[in-house]
Amino acid sequence: AKQDGRNNFRFFTPEMQTHSVRILQLSSALRHALARNQLQLQYQPQVSIRDGRIIGAEALLRWQHPEFGLVSPAEFIPLAENNGQIVQIGEWVLNTATRQLKEWMDQGLPPMVMAVNLSAAQFRQPNLVDRVTRILGEAGLAHQYLELELTEAVAMHDPLAAIKTMDELHACGIHMSIDDFGTGYSSLSYFKRFKVYKLKIDQSFVRDITRDPDDKAIVTAIINLARSLGIRTIAEGVETSEQLAYLRQVGCDEVQGYYFSEPLPAESFAAYLKEQK
Numbered sequence: 001a002k003q004d005g006r007n008n009f010r011f012f013t014p015e016m017q018t019h020s021v022r023i024l025q026l027s028s029a030l031r032h033a034l035a036r037n038q039l040q041l042q043y044q045p046q047v048s049i050r051d052g053r054i055i056g057a058e059a060l061l062r063w064q065h066p067e068f069g070l071v072s073p074a075e076f077i078p079l080a081e082n083n084g085q086i087v088q089i090g091e092w093v094l095n096t097a098t099r100q101l102k103e104w105m106d107q108g109l110p111p112m113v114m115a116v117n118l119s120a121a122q123f124r125q126p127n128l129v130d131r132v133t134r135i136l137g138e139a140g141l142a143h144q145y146l147e148l149e150l151t152e153a154v155a156m157h158d159p160l161a162a163i164k165t166m167d168e169l170h171a172c173g174i175h176m177s178i179d180d181f182g183t184g185y186s187s188l189s190y191f192k193r194f195k196v197y198k199l200k201i202d203q204s205f206v207r208d209i210t211r212d213p214d215d216k217a218i219v220t221a222i223i224n225l226a227r228s229l230g231i232r233t234i235a236e237g238v239e240t241s242e243q244l245a246y247l248r249q250v251g252c253d254e255v256q257g258y259y260f261s262e263p264l265p266a267e268s269f270a271a272y273l274k275e276q277k
C-alpha cells in the first residue's frame, strides 16, 4: 500500500484487484491451453485491390477456455509474452498454419500466401531462421508461401538486430511484412535498410480515412513511400466500400477487413475460397 496524504493508505481498488486476479488466472490457464487443444487458428482473407482475388490469408489465434470463454489474443498474447510461453505457442501457430495451407493447395485450392504473426520473443530467437525453415520443410511448403508479420514497434525496438534477421529471412526466400505500420515511430534511415516485402497500414488510419483529412494524408504518404521503395501495401480493418474506393484511388495494393470477411475457421475459409474460384 502506498501512503497517500496523512493517514490514508491507498490499496488496489476492487477493479484493479479483479483485473490482476484475472491476469493470474488466465496466465496459469494458458499453460495448459495447447495440451488441452484450446487453441485454434482462424484465417482472414487478404484481397488484391486490382482484381478482388484472394491472394493470402492471415492466421489469427483464438483461445476457447471452458470457464473464461473466448479470450481475445489482444489479452492473452501479452501474457504469453510475459511468461515465456509465446515461443511454444508461436511454433504451434507456424506449424498449424503452414500445414493448413499445404492441405488446401493439395486439395486444389488456388495457391496463396499464409501470413503469420511473429511475436517479439520469437523474432529475438537466435535460431529463428532455422526453426522457420525446418517447419516449412516438415509441412512440405515452399518458402515463398509464408509471410511473417512483425509489428513496426518490435522491428524498431532493436533495428540493427532486425536488419540482420530480415536479411537472413530474405536470403532464404521468406517474406516479411511490417504490421501496424504508422504506429511505431519508424526512423526512415533504418527503415530503408529493412528487407520488407509489404507494409500493413494500421487500421487506426483506415477507420476514418473517408472523413479525416489527416488520416487521408498519412495513408497517402505511406503508400507513396512504400511505392518509391518498391514495397507493397496492404490496408487492414477495411469495413466499407467507401474505404475500399478511397484506398484503390490512392494506389493501395491489397486490403483485409470485415468488408470482405471476418477471420474464419479453416473449414469456412476453404468454402469461401472455393466460392471465389
Ligand code: C2E
Residues within 6 Å of the ligand: 044, 059, 060, 061, 072, 073, 074, 077, 090, 093, 117, 118, 119, 179, 180, 203, 236, 237, 238, 239, 256, 257, 258, 259, 263
Ligand atoms: P493484428 O495482427 O493487427 O491483427 C488484426 C486484428 O484486427 C485481428 O484481431 C483481426 O481480427 C482484426 N480485424 C480484422 N478485420 C477487421 C476489421 O475490418 N475491423 C476491425 N475493427 N478489426 C478487424 P484479433 O484476431 O483479435 O487479433 C488481435 C491481435 O493479436 C493481432 O493484431 C496480433 O497482434 C495478435 N495476434 C493474433 N494472433 C496472433 C499469433 O498467432 N501470434 C502473435 N504473436 N500475435 C497474434
Ligand code: CA
Residues within 6 Å of the ligand: 058, 117, 149, 179
Ligand atoms: Ca497481423
Ligand code: CA
Residues within 6 Å of the ligand: 179, 180, 200, 202, 203, 236
Ligand atoms: Ca495489424
Ligand code: CA
Residues within 6 Å of the ligand: 180
Ligand atoms: Ca494491431
